[in-house]
Amino acid sequence: MQIIQTLNVLLGHYPQANSTTSTISGNKHFSFGVKPVGFNLGGGLSALRGYFRSVRLGTGRMLVNINVNHAVFFQPGxxxxxxxxxxxxxxxxxxxxxxxxxxxxxxxxxxxxxxxxxxxxxxxxxxxxxxxxxxxxxxxxxxxxxxxxxxxxxxxxxxxxxxxxxxxxxxxxxxxxxxxxxxxxxxxxxxxxxxxxxxxxxxxxxxxxxxxxxxxxxxxLPGQASMKKLSLDQTAVMIRFACRKPFLNAQSITLDGPQVLGLVPASNPLLASFGVGVDLAMITVLGRVLSSPVVKYQGTSTETPRNGNKMRDCGLKVPEPIALGPFIELDAAGSTKTNDQLIESIMRSIAAHEGKVGMVFVLLPDMDAAVYNRVKYVGDILLGIHTVCSLDIKAAKEGGRDQYLANIALKLGIIGEGKTMVVGIDVTYPSPGSLSNAPSVAAVVASIDRFLGQFPCELSIQKGREEMVTDLSAMFKSRLDLWRARNKTLPENILVYRDGVSEGQYQVLKDTEIPSLRTACDLAYTSEDRKKGVPKISVIVVGKRHHTRFYATREVEADRSANPLNGTVVDRGVTSMWNWDFFLQAHTCLQGTVKPAHYYVVLDEIFGKGDLKKPHPFPNAADTLEELTHNMCYLFARATKAVSICPPAYYADLACERARCYLSGVFDPVTPGGSSVTSGTQVDVNATDVKIHQKLQNSMFYI
CATH class of the missing domain: 2.170.260.10 (paz domain)
Incomplete structure (x- = not known):
């Protein structure tokens, strides 16, 4: 570890000492000199293209991880x-x-x-x-x-x-x-x-x-990074600037990147004086492409997805027909009520309707977050009514409407009935601009049966910036109780996908959250079960914020966007020599350069013990976990395609985002007049602010 730290300091000296290069977080470097690669975002901000740099241990060698990176800067002058x-x-x-x-x-x-x-x-x-x-x-x-x-x-x-x-x-x-x-x-x-x-x-x-x-x-001064939240228009421009074909990013990494980072010997003699050199050619690693699972639809209909698509003109099984109710247009013109009051008033009127109202479909005129947040708060917390929001312009637009409405149909199906123990855990933290008393929010989702279709959720607020789940024992115990209520028994195996944990926190997770999981099991299972080692627990960290990218070496190994084929898995060459981890690209990238998910096994009591029930087609534990994780990416409830990360982790992330809607007053504070709340302003936050209405507690309200 000390050698890696020393090499990172040595390789970082050149860009950090360069007066025309801006450095963020010590390892992201952006040149703003003679020919900066940037784009005007409007509002006094511009985007710059730079490079991430980090020394890592590979299999039998030291590697330098370089990736194209983008950041927002104040316009100088x-x-x-x-x-x-x-x-x-x-x-x-x-x-x-x-x-x-x-x-x-x-x-x-x-x-x-x-x-x-x-x-x-x-x-x-x-x-x-x-x-x-x-x-x-x-x-x-x-x-x-x-x-x-x-x-x-x-x-x-x-x-x-x-x-x-x-x-x-x-x-x-x-x-x-x-x-x-x-x-x-x-x-x-x-x-x-x-x-x-x-x-x-x-x-x-x-x-x-x-x-x-x-x-x-x-x-x-030039080269000052902005951490301010971008507007919707700025975000759209930023995405267009950062979204590039794979071969363009590969060219930047091998040609421009070494110049900016000082990895070319002629520009940085300091490396040679320490006897250090970097081979500027990309390494080639072996990968495999996993087969797509067979997806079953209504009746006996099945289909093997192609390019990650799982739903094309197939019947969708729904729990029961949904009867249409009245249509109500929300018009605030002439009203003395605020938007929040008007939304709550209308939804309370709907809830009081003589017929049983279980779901409200809301057409939004624009992407106003305040309206969306209020609709979700009133529906989820106050009234216990499912709400599905859709943008009016997207629902009315003919181009791509079938795909958009198909995704909405999946939401309706998954909200309505419990079909489907795999667990997802995530924590969301206060962002720049949040009030000083803004809390962190933890989410635990878990399947309720063998079908892996339903993942009800438990939310909990905790101290701001607290990265581990502090109330995990009680939260997980509630998921075990729900499983037992549905199945009259408890699961023998518990597979946990933990989102939002960085490499430096793996040991902290082992020391805090895994004991909390065991404590919950001690409370739920009998002493005889625990003596037998039941349940067996495996914990896998899902990494999204990494900088490893893969580029196909042959045209036949690439999809139409020139990215690797969906189902590509890499578990050697750039993975750890001593630990169990792998990269999986389960999805097909719609545009730009695809980012695989990184899975790191923190604890395994299921796959590596040889206790899997026979017969199964997998020769070893690694293949078993990789295949299972890949197949689950086709079960995401609100997409007609395979998704980039395993659904349990995805669901936990969505649940955290929903909690941010409920707590928008502290996460994204705005006064009634539209101006930001001052930093000294305090808004009380307590557990009831994320307490889901009892009617929705055992459903996927966050979907």
Missing amino acids: SLVDLISTFARTYGRNSWQLEKFLKKVRVETTHLPAKKNRAGQNVPRIKTIIALANTNDGSLLPHPPRVSKFAAGPKDVQFWLDSPSQKTSTALGPKKGEASTKITSAGYINHNLTIESPEIPVLNIGNKENPMYIPAECCRV
């Missing part, structure tokens, strides 16, 4: 231009602007250039903390006077020690007896005429001891 672009895109919302500019580094330009002993210019770099606010420096002997939040240069006043110090380089209040009061604009005017007095003054000090400067005196 005039800060006034950046603010103006932001205002044209989002409107003049001061709270949103402060959130956007916070921690942006700028070079101040209002003072004469400072030089070092070598005669080189030394830029004055400052960090934007906030916009000028009325409570800045409130504990100072002579606090500044700010007329309102986000005040302009003419509305911000601060004190100087004496009139003779008007030429001082300080931009904030000084200690001592104050005798002269001056506006920010007046202080700067001896060097610059303020042409945009409506643009807010920036605080480049802190709340306790503010330092003010107008935006016209600042230039945004």
